[in-house]
Amino acid sequence: METLLLPCCLSQVGHWFVSHIQLLALHDEFTGTFLDIFWQKITVDHWAMIGFGGQAIFFSRWIVQWIISEKAGKSQIPIAFWWISITGGCITFIYAVAVVEPVLLLGQLLALVMYTRNLILVFKERANNPSS
Numbered sequence: 001m002e003t004l005l006l007p008c009c010l011s012q013v014g015h016w017f018v019s020h021i022q023l024l025a026l027h028d029e030f031t032g033t034f035l036d037i038f039w040q041k042i043t044v045d046h047w048a049m050i051g052f053g054g055q056a057i058f059f060s061r062w063i064v065q066w067i068i069s070e071k072a073g074k075s076q077i078p079i080a081f082w083w084i085s086i087t088g089g090c091i092t093f094i095y096a097v098a099v100v101e102p103v104l105l106l107g108q109l110l111a112l113v114m115y116t117r118n119l120i121l122v123f124k125e126r127a128n129n130p131s132s
Helices: 008-027 034-044 046-072 079-098 102-128
Strands: none
Touching: 034 046, 046 079, 079 102
């Protein structure tokens, strides 16, 4: 029987991954069916309410964009869209850190970089074209 030898760095990554997956499994104290766990989390876990709040703020950016576009008669992205994106993204990022949710954490971290960059571009454009 042959033994598969992994390079040292892959072995260390594998060990880290397994130990952290076990940690994440121990982190969830809720049990039952999906609906039981869902109900427990939204009624007991205060972090879930913070996460929902962040998502609600984040979703509201589309409502703002829709209203502005309807008023203009064409598709527009107002500066408020980026501020709301950053606000909702930060709250969701804090939630992801608190509940140790790596997928959401990484997604929000990268998105926050993009929202901030778009806001910087808006301010640069305004500085270069004061009449707009």
